[in-house]
Amino acid sequence: MINILLVTHGEFGKELLKSSEMIIGEVENAESISFNHGDSFETLLKKVEENIKNLSDDELIVFTDMYGGSPYNAVNRAMKNRNFYHITGINFPLFIDIAIARDTYSLEEIAEKIIKNGKKSIVFVNEKFLSD
Amino acid sequence: MDNIFVRIDDRLLHGQVVISWIPYLKADEVVIADDEYANDEFMIELIKSSGPEGVKVHVKTIDETAAFLSDDNQSKILVLLRSIEGIKKLIKKTKISSINIGGVGAARGRKRYYNSIHLSDDELNSLKDIANDNIYVEIRILPKDKAIVIKGN
Numbered sequence: 001m002i003n004i005l006l007v008t009h010g011e012f013g014k015e016l017l018k019s020s021e022m023i024i025g026e027v028e029n030a031e032s033i034s035f036n037h038g039d040s041f042e043t044l045l046k047k048v049e050e051n052i053k054n055l056s057d058d059e060l061i062v063f064t065d066m067y068g069g070s071p072y073n074a075v076n077r078a079m080k081n082r083n084f085y086h087i088t089g090i091n092f093p094l095f096i097d098i099a100i101a102r103d104t105y106s107l108e109e110i111a112e113k114i115i116k117n118g119k120k121s122i123v124f125v126n127e128k129f130l131s132d
Numbered sequence: 133m134d135n136i137f138v139r140i141d142d143r144l145l146h147g148q149v150v151i152s153w154i155p156y157l158k159a160d161e162v163v164i165a166d167d168e169y170a171n172d173e174f175m176i177e178l179i180k181s182s183g184p185e186g187v188k189v190h191v192k193t194i195d196e197t198a199a200f201l202s203d204d205n206q207s208k209i210l211v212l213l214r215s216i217e218g219i220k221k222l223i224k225k226t227k228i229s230s231i232n233i234g235g236v237g238a239a240r241g242r243k244r245y246y247n248s249i250h251l252s253d254d255e256l257n258s259l260k261d262i263a264n265d266n267i268y269v270e271i272r273i274l275p276k277d278k279a280i281v282i283k284g285n
Contacts, residue, residue, distance in 0.1 A: 023147040
């Protein structure tokens with residue numbers, strides 16, 4: 001099974017895991033690294049590298065919360081000499097979709113279909129009802 | 133009967149159902165069996181908008197649901213009801229072989245029975261009565277959870 005690593009500002013990743021479990025039950029092979037106030041970037045980078053060093057690129061998918069943020073930067077740095085999938089801007093429905101799909105789809109399929117679909121998960125509800 | 137799955141869940145169509153149950157059951161259609169909502173245009177629109185793509189969502193009264201289920205129907209149907217009162221009415225009108233209890237919130241007079249399932253003494257007795265009529269009654273919140281079977285007296 002493909003392993004999931006979340007790297008986020010504060011407890012967002014840990015809570016995203018917990019929230020997902022309300023919908024799909026236990027999420028296996030998933031870990032979260034929290035970057036908290038006062039933590040150094042170097043420590044964060046070390047934690048990320050430590051976490052992924054025993055996983056090969058084709059059995060790992062890493063999520064960060066925001067393009068350009070420290071978790072994103074740390075994961076990008078950890079991508080030096082490596083080629084695992086890194087998705088930033090993760091949200092609840094997209095995370096759930098991927099957590100389920102990794103049982104049946106390859107990483108390439110996940111990247112192509114599900115991540116592209118994930119953009120549809122943000123809906124301006126008023127507009128949707130107006131147009132229906 | 134294998135094509136019909138009946139669930140009591142007071143949140144009706146929500147995350148657990150849309151993401152976990154509908155794909156697990158491979159349901160083609162969802163029927164919300166609810167006398168109140170079936171007569172409320174706003175609720176009908178709201179409920180229908182929360183269904184996943186490719187799945188037909190109906191909002192019907194209990195009587196209409198019974199008629200719909202009695203039709204010779206080949207599609208996989210998930211029936212959702214908000215309450216145990218509703219299921220008592222439905223099984224009087226059509227044959228149901230099993231019932232899943234997936235979500236009954238806390239309320240006055242109810243005690244926590246298992247996980248997120250809260251039941252009053254009357255409700256628990258009603259479920260036991262239903263089980264006595266050779267209907268399989270289980271508590272199972274998510275498909276991969278272990279079923280807690282409610283047995284008759």
